[in-house]
Amino acid sequence: MTNEAKGVTREGWRLLFATLKLQQRALIMGACVGLAWTLGKVAVPQLTKLAIDRGIEKNGSLLLWTMLILAAAVIAGVFAGWRRYIAFRESRLTETMLRERIFAQIQGLHVGYHDKAQTGQLMSRSSSDLQQVQGFVVNIPIFVSQITMVIGVVVILFFSDPILAAVSLFPLPFINISARSFSHKIHPAVMAVQQEQAQLANIVEESVSGIRVVKGFGAEAVQQGKLNIEADDIRRESMRAARIRSRFLPAIDLLPSLGLVAVLGLGGHRVINGDMSLGGLVAFNTYLTMLIWPMRNIGMTVAFAQRAASALLRVNEILSEVPAIADAVEPRKLPQAGLAQPVGAVSFDNVVFGYDIGHADITVLNGLSLTIAPGESVAIVGATGSGKSTITRLLLRFYDPQSGSITLDGVDLRDLTLSDLRRAVGVVFEDTLLFNDTVSANIAFAKPEINQEIVIRAAKLAGAHEFIMQLPQQYDTVLGERGFSLSGGQRQRIAIARAIVADSRVLVLDDATSAVDPTKEHEIRDALATVMRGRTTLVIAHRPATIELADRAVLLDNGVIAAVGTHHELLATNEKYREVLAAWSSPQVVE
Amino acid sequence: MWSGGGRGGGRSVVDEDEKLDRSQTRVVLIRSIKMAGEFRRTAALAMFYVVITVLCALAGPVLVRHGIDSGINAKDARVLNMTVIAYLVVVAVAYVIGRLQYVALNSAGEGFLRLLRIRVFTQMQRQSMAFFDREKAGVLVARMTADVESMSELVQWGLMQFLSSFLLLFFAFFLLLSMSWQLTLISLIVFPFLIAASVKFQRDSSRAYLEVREKVGANLSALQEGITGVRVIQAYAREDEQIRRFKESNRELFRSHLYSVKVSTWYFGLIEFAGIASSALIVGLGGFLVHRGSVSLGTVVAFVLLLATLFDPVQQLSQLYNTLQSAAASLHKLFAIIDAEPDVEESTHPTPLPSTGNLVVENITFAYAGSAKPALDNVSVTLTAGTRLALVGPTGAGKSTLAKLMARLYDPQEGSVSFGGINLRDASMEDLRGRIVVIPQEGFLFDGSVRDNLLIAKPDATEAELLAALDRLGLRERFEALPEGLNTEVRERGSRLSAGERQLVALSRAALVDPAVLVLDEATSNLDPGTEMLIEAALERLMVGRSVIVVAHRLSTVQRADKIAVVADAQIAEIGTHDELVALNGHYALLAATWNKTQPH
Ligand SMILES: Nc1ncnc2c1ncn2[C@@H]1O[C@H](COP(=O)(O)OP(=O)(O)OP(=O)(O)O)[C@@H](O)[C@H]1O
Ligand SMILES: Nc1ncnc2c1ncn2[C@@H]1O[C@H](COP(=O)(O)OP(=O)(O)OP(=O)(O)O)[C@@H](O)[C@H]1O
């Protein structure tokens, strides 16, 4: 192990202890309960021995011994249940609290982080990694009681017959060693199986979600080929794991029998020679069987602890990520709207921005400047991939520009709190994401407490009311992956209603009507005009009629504003503008 | 515990039918055995090994009894030594057979699961679009993952454990009986209580398990939504609300876990108690019998030892029973997919399709499953080889539906679609997909590079073919300008690209294939009109001599078609050239007027 790896491991242990510390008292309680169980459990073979030697062989009182064993049974039973309860409660609590922290952290991390993180990775941090932690914590009380039990039993055995103890205990450390080594070897194998399972899941997921593409091109055989490979991989990895199990498990199961054989052989001769009582032999035997499970479990718990530590390390990678986009230390407030002071002035000043893709020289915006007066509406026109949506993302402060600044009502975005800024800017994204919730809840997303009338009014404005009333449960219909699926145009209209409800001082419509058919778009356009009145609006659109809604149009080209003017001015004067909108005199020009 | 942790209910989707009744279970069992076919011998061998290991496990206490009674008590050292040697032999046999047992059982089980995965997926893909309309994507994925994986735990060790626990109890009972019926009766005293407790526990815990599963599912989807929806959540400053909701679902999950622990707490305590209590009874009552001389001391000792090993199996059986039940439920659902006959069925004796020909739609009527109103009502249209047909009309009129029927993604309830005189129902799917290709309305990108996404259309295309295709569309430079060129990873659903770029990738797939009929379902809505026009023009050149059906919303596209069909209200209202239809002064003329108003032509 390299020094660095050691450092990392130490960090993992530190995290593990810090996590456990939070539940110190309950865990200690669990350990105490476990000790009580140990006492009851360890007493049983002693009592049985005495019962056989004094009660049966010497014709003593059977009733007394029987009652004593029963008493030990009650103690062991009660404390076993109690210990189990504490162990599970605490381990689930650890898991639950960690999961909440991860989720909160994920919600706060900047978009740039999410661009790179894979959904599946984040999901497995908060599910399977936490399970590793839980799997260890649940073992702590048992671990403690088992360790004491092993010590207690070994002491008793050595006191009653040191030589026999030495011989019969000889195989036990091997159980422990094998269990540890098994746990180490099986872990990567199990992980490999899971990895393959995840890959298979991915293929199935994509084939099902993209079934139209698959069927459209008759690509079933391609997908089947990919799946077969994964199915084979799963089998191969599972068999590898099975062979590891086959190498260890029977051995671990049978090692203790060697101890039992030794007791029978050696102990038997001692009883024949009169050096040992028969009860003593039975007790010896029972004690040995009592040690089997603890020895295994101790070995595995050590491995579990290591696994939990490395899982926590991975979890901590998320938790320790510092959000690159965060509230200002001393945030400023946005000016309030007043009679003499209209709000919603937006200004981009010499903004340079490129995505973090490992090519610092590739930028999307190259010194873009644009000033929008309060209440003004501006259409941004540009070719595919020119950076229109990027402007939206910068305005929401999903990213910070590499240089230059963006201000809202004179305040630099970086001086505002994120929630102030984002409440002031409402967006309809180009790809609409709806949540797995009712239509009402989706529309009222920005203001959950809002009343139904406002929701319906917004839906009407967005041209969505009509089709919503046709849905099975109207406004209470659940949407999303597990709910009712809407067409692209319908989803966009819900998203527009959602932005209307937000009622922010700046509204951004990013290609918000692309999937709405032209006849319907016509109606929505009128409604949008109402919403836009007196509100600063950025419209990203390709259709002239939508562009014309805005007071002004700007052409985005090469990462800068290449031209400004009304739609008609630009059509008349700007070659590039005409090209982007395909506004040649006749479409045959391109041929 | 030995499984090293499964997926932990990963993508579980909660289902209504978690439990099967007895006859269903039997059917599932018989089906699995039939399907196991080639693995049956390995499985039988594995069973044989299991029986031997169980016998070995039982031999231990028997040998101890023999050693005590005939060796120690009879003071016969030779018998004792023989017993010890026999015990050693048993241990050695158990070890060897134990190893073989793991390998055999797993190779049969994993082979079976592999077969199951492949079969289910094959069958899933054979289904028509109607099937995918009906089933939620998440549920289908869960079938192939959570449902299959719920069986892998069984395959790895559960089934073996179940069998050996069962056999152990079974044999042990007869063994006990053969040693002493009195002591057997005594040890059975606790069993009625134990069985009653196990039944109650089994019932409660399976309810608790279902509850936990449901809560895990809800929690996971809340988590997933929080991750995939993070941009919208942040845009609307809704993080706190979302965190609050997640906490709620998380706490609910915690409570359901707690409930399931509570259900098991008393049971495990009771098992612990019963195990010790029954040896107390054996010692007490058995001792009494020894005094009376009706049983030997060795027998009492053997009973004490045997009973200690019997309580684990009881406990394990009641826990594994749940696992078995849910595995049977999973299998039942998987078989349902395997059994589903695709409603668009491939002909058993396909007629080869000619390389070109007219696509003729004759009097078709089609309604989506579950909707009373037909989406197409007695529609006929002919696409002459090498011409271009545009479908226009209002939302929901049936344009996409007609396009899909022309590619036989669905079969019409009445009427027929034929290509070159051959009914599509009589053609093989392979032929059909080679002749008629559909570029769907939503261009779906797979996780992988731009190149991977293009090659979906034609997996065996060479690099030269690929580049030539992009050249023809005039898109090669565009893609090569991306940071890593064609190797740029597009990320999940293509999130790394701009909306228009995603459509360009989806569209370029069309240039790779060489169909007789190309169906384009308004695949260009996010493109700027300039790019859109360039692409359409390029595609048009590409498709010279081939037939094209285009579902369009733009006048410019429509004008270039040889024939325009106006779909309205599930029917073809008008059909003809642009000029003819304008002259007709009907639907189309109205539509063209709106277009002219909104587009500066
Ligand atoms: N998350 C991202 N990571 C890296 N590059 C990105 C990312 N999002 C966009 N890009 C790249 O930045 C450029 C601008 O993208 P943007 O989405 O702003 O374009 P757009 O003008 O909105 O185009 P469209 O009209 O197609 O929506 C594109 O070349 C795109 O590939
Ligand atoms: N998978 C489906 N299941 C049930 N009904 C459907 C399905 N797809 C479409 N429909 C219904 O069938 C009718 C015709 O739909 P189709 O998609 O063919 O319309 P379209 O003319 O293509 O409309 P658009 O211009 O919005 O794409 C509509 O009423 C629609 O709601």
Ligand SMILES: [Mg+2]
């Ligand atoms: Mg965009």
Ligand SMILES: [Mg+2]
């Ligand atoms: Mg359509």
